[in-house]
Amino acid sequence: xxxxxxxxxxxxxxxxxxxxxxxxxxxxxxxxxxxxxxxxxxxxxxxxxxxxxxxxxxxxxxxxxxxxxxxxxxxxxxxxxxxxxxxxxxxxxxxxxxxxxxxxxxxxxxxxxxxxxxxxxxxxxxxxxxxxxxxxxxxxxxxxxxxxxxxxxxxxxxxxxxxxxxxxxxxxxxxxxxxxxxxxxxxxxxxxxxxxxxxxxxxxxxx
Numbered sequence: 227x228x229x230x231x232x233x234x235x236x237x238x239x240x241x242x243x244x245x246x247x248x249x250x251x252x253x254x255x256x257x258x259x260x261x262x263x264x265x266x267x268x269x270x271x272x273x274x275x276x277x278x279x280x281x282x283x284x285x286x287x288x289x290x291x292x293x294x295x296x297x298x299x300x301x302x303x304x305x306x307x308x309x310x311x312x313x314x315x316x317x318x319x320x321x322x323x324x325x326x327x328x329x330x331x332x333x334x335x336x337x338x339x340x341x342x343x344x345x346x347x348x349x350x351x352x353x354x355x356x357x358x359x360x361x362x363x364x365x366x367x368x369x370x371x372x373x374x375x376x377x378x379x380x381x382x383x384x385x386x387x388x389x390x391x392x393x394x395x396x397x398x399x400x401x402x403x404x405x406x407x408x409x410x411x412x413x414x415x416x417x418x419x420x421x422x423x424x425x426x427x428x429x430x431x432x433x
Contacts, residue, residue: 229268230260232282236275243421245408250274278428279307279315291317291332295342299324302349305378308427309357309385323349357381370411375419379403382426391429 237247248258254274255267263271272280291300303320306312312319325331327348328341336342353359359381363372370376380399387394392402403411406425407418414422 229265229272233260233268233271233275235282236272236280239280240275240278241417241420241424242278246406246421246425278424281316291320293336294339295336295346298342298346299336299349301374302346302353305359305374305423306349306353306357308423308430309353309359309378309382310427310430311353311356353378353381358384368412370414373414373416373419375416375423376411376414379419379422379426382423382430385430386426389433 242250251260251263251271252258254270255263257263257267260268260271299320300317303312303323304315307315321332324336324345327345328336330336330341336345350359350361354361359377361377371380383392383399383402384394386392392398400411403414403422406422407414409418
């Protein structure tokens with residue numbers, strides 16, 4: 227795989243949007259375009275993507291996890307990574323967690339609704355206890371605040387505020403989200419929230 231292809235795979239794996247990718251490029255090389263970079267610059271970008279959690283695909287490696295609850299579990303696991311709780315974002319670590327919770331060895335066998343719910347609720351409970359993610363319905367909150375991505379990003383913002391790294395006011399959080407996404411918070415899609423969570427996750431892990 228060429229260095230350019232590796233960069234594109236890394237960006238996709240981490241869910242990094244184009245504007246955020248260009249910010250990474252500039253931070254590492256002083257250039258905002260891959261075309262302007264030297265091979266050494268490309269390697270610097272790959273190094274940064276690895277630091278953020280990118281893992282090169284291994285030939286013959288297991289395919290993406292499958293099963294009725296796989297995507298939900300993976301999304302919660304990556305949320306834990308972005309909240310600074312998960313130290314190993316790899317699927318193997320997720321599988322170990324699921325096995326502890328359900329006794330099932332592989333997520334693709336999680337077809338039973340009871341077992342799936344046990345694993346999902348265990349993860350959600352962990353994120354709530356350790357990182358302050360609120361899953362409760364709030365009749366006074368705006369509709370967009372009920373999105374899972376908004377709930378997780380809000381918890382990330384609170385963690386950063388407690389560390390003195392951001393302004394903890396709600397309006398400051400809203401401004402950050404809108405400036406990052408280029409959208410009003412009411413227009414945000416699940417994919418837009420992924421970009422916000424990944425950016426905040428980098429700051430949470432960096433401390």
